[in-house]
Amino acid sequence: MTRRTESARQALDQYCLSKGEPLDTLETGIIDLLTDLLHLARLEGLDAFKLGQTALTHFVVEIEMARMP
Numbered sequence: 001m002t003r004r005t006e007s008a009r010q011a012l013d014q015y016c017l018s019k020g021e022p023l024d025t026l027e028t029g030i031i032d033l034l035t036d037l038l039h040l041a042r043l044e045g046l047d048a049f050k051l052g053q054t055a056l057t058h059f060v061v062e063i064e065m066a067r068m069p
Helices: 003-019 026-043 048-067
Strands: none
Touching (some): 003 026, 026 048
16 A cells, blocks of 8 residues: 555545444445535535546546656
8 A cells, every 4th residue: 555545545434433434335435425525625616527637637648647657
């Protein structure tokens, strides 16, 4: 696990604790957290769709960069 993935895991664990719900599955937990973050973005007047697209673009670029020698 990288430092970034460790931080993400800690954030997910804290998110589940703050909701008072156990982490059912990793997949469900991540989906719930991403969904709630998009709701927060919308509430704060941000373009949630654009944020999601940008995050996904960053993710793809980072994966491609990691593959380079």
